[in-house]
Amino acid sequence: MIKNLHSRRGFLKGTALATGGILLSLQLPDAGRTRAALAASGPSPFVPNAFVKIDDQGVTLIMPHTEVGQGIYTSSAMMMAEELELDLDQVKVEAAPPDMSKYMDPNLYDQATGGSMSTRSDWMRLRQAAAAARIMMVSAAAARWKVDPSTLKVERGIIRNPAASQQLTYAEIAPDAATQPVPKDIKLKAPSQFRLIGTRAKRVDTAAKVNGSVLYGIDIRQPGMKIATLALAPVKGGKVASMDEAACRATPGVLDIVKSGDDAVAVIGEHMWAAKQGLEALALTWDNGVNGKVTLDTIVAKMDEASKTQGVVIRNDKNAQAAIDKAATKLSAVYQSPFLSHSPLEPLNCTLHIRADGAELWVGTQVPVRAQKAVADATGLAPEKVVVHNQLMGGAFGRRLDIDSIEIAAKLLKDIRYPVKMVWTREQDMTHDYYRPYYYDRVAAGLDASGKLVGRTHRVTGSSIYARWAAAAFKNGIDPDAVDGAAETPYDEDAVFTDYVRQEPDGMNTSWWRGVGPTHNVFVIESFVDEMAAASKQDPLEFRRKMLSRNPRALAVLNLAAEKAGWGQKLAAGHGRGISLQFAFGSYLAHILEIEVGKDNMIRLLRSVIAVDCGITINPDTVLAQMQGGMIFGLSAAMFNRITLTDGAVDQTNFDTYRVMRINEVPKIEVYQIHNNEAPGGVGEAATAAAAGALANAIFAATGNRIRSLPLADALGA
């Protein structure tokens, strides 16, 4: 696993080099620059670094990662408020503007929010930035009072000199602090000194989310703004064949029709209803082009064919094939994971006001620099002439790591000089997603006469997201995400062969989807490990335990989940329990799911028990929320979801055909956390990756039916 992490970093490092060799650990500009900035902007904002701003309005923390609901604004604010000796009610948070030099995620090599990376990337730099600000303010107060800074106390943003009953607020001392030298050696608090980190502090972003006052991208209103909605070619590569512009323009409220190339048309109206009605009146017809005959079956047939040939070798230790050939028990199987849509509840949208000399963009994006560049490229404006106002997001799940919707909007609107909000209908959103790739996995394993795993092979066949999204990270034909969790498992195993075959699907765009590589690989590995246990007549829990001699943290979460789930206790007829174990996103997680399969093959999810070790915890309630929500997101897809195509077009158009789990379908979810002071692991995606394997294994336990293709409710024929 360690090896895998290192190699992954190596791949990612290539991305940075390709995008200009930007390096950043912590931005602490020198005091001279701060003074210059101060002089230019009037009195008293103290901006010691990229993340802290203090003025007479109070303390503003600049959020390098974007809020998609995962709670990062709260966690980031907690990390900084801890070192600033503030409480959360004393800080405001603000989205960072696009600026790679200040806000690049040092592990993603982009100003991006993804991969459950935010806390891992910010754990040191945000605390250091906050501590630097505090040190400079304390030093400034000490200088004013002519005392030793170490004699001063700070609490809730008030600096006190106990010897002389003097006190200063941060706002009062901020102008002086700007002239203090930036500290070199910043000593951070030890975990035993934390008063905020580790507490169930209330989220900073939710009060406005329960009374309708919060603004997402889709809620932006600007003076003179109009509303547009679009139609994209239903089949990738298709072109407009005909449209009735006169009928569209005759629709009340329609203002304009705009086109981009041959494959995108939008109608601008006084409101969304006019734009929608106008688009319908256009009565678009399309030439479908080369992908007009693509179906899911034709795509899968090509993957099956491609998977018969060896790919790029990821891991080749101790001749796994020879070990399998000699094994007492041999297993082999094909697993398939479908295309999936992100379908965040806020449909794609952005608001653009393009002028001759600049543009403004209001959008909720996980990649603000890419968003800025998309508008610059489409309009011919310099990137610095494009102001990006990043917004809270109504979910993203990876969808807003792509900027196709911004690029298309900018191309469509490049000659429109009034502000336009471009809102995708749910139908356009679902049928023009950048989907979670379809994966086709061939696995084989051998067990010796005692039932011990002696060799394992795994060939992953599927799209490379890296090759498109961060080409520099796609080196030597290896997509580090596609194989994440396949080559390295939590288990003791020495003879392992893993290879990767890149096979891009016809007519489909692919991208990151919550849980990324591990979501598919953990399903495959954990299902197959269960198959090994069954083939050698071993208990699935005991079989796993025996293979964890080198991995105490994984064993600990597995044992905890087993104890809490009551593993081994007798179950009613038709009930089954399934296990999934993983190390992914820097966190250890074991999941035991109990289900009931009815006589009609209907699956009822009864109880989901999660044990997680994500190292040091910023906010345990956020961990709990991400476990609950991530699990439901994963179970929803594992139960119900797959994207299919007919004649090149996606069949699923809305939530009536792409079923999302509802409140009456969720299991009881119990989360148990192992607390320690290890480095923080990611939690946003971990539970999602643990859903499908446990469900497939529970179905096997309940019915004896081994299902190797998702979604599971479909496969059972219920």
Next chain:
Amino acid sequence: MKTLVINGVSHQVEAPDDMPLLWVLRDILGMTGTKYGCGIAQCGACTVHLGDEAVRACQTTMDMIDSQPITTIEGAAANSIGAKVQAAWLEKEVVQCGYCQSGQIMSAIALLSSNPKPSDAEIDDAMAGNICRCGTYVRIREAIHAAASA
């Protein structure tokens, strides 16, 4: 021109008969708390109250509205049940992205108005029309119980 009484305030609205209330609220009146999620009454993000009834604003066209008062999330706190539900939502830390929560809260208020002490099964029945992609369902149930006993 039609008069809509929304959260106790009269608005004169010029809109076609077939225009859904969702877009009237959002794009004409600028009340953006009511959300667009699907447009086909599958997700519940646009739930508002028409009279005492929870309805999907995406399916409620102008010609379906007579003189019934309309309540949206922006006016939810004016009613004591609404205020309790919002408080419970915060106390139980229900919200993640929050996009569905206007609709969830409006559905929950309608439930508690007709059934002050709902069981889990009754909550499931009443709330099954509201999708949450972040998966906050477990806490929605807890928050409704909390609001019921507040």
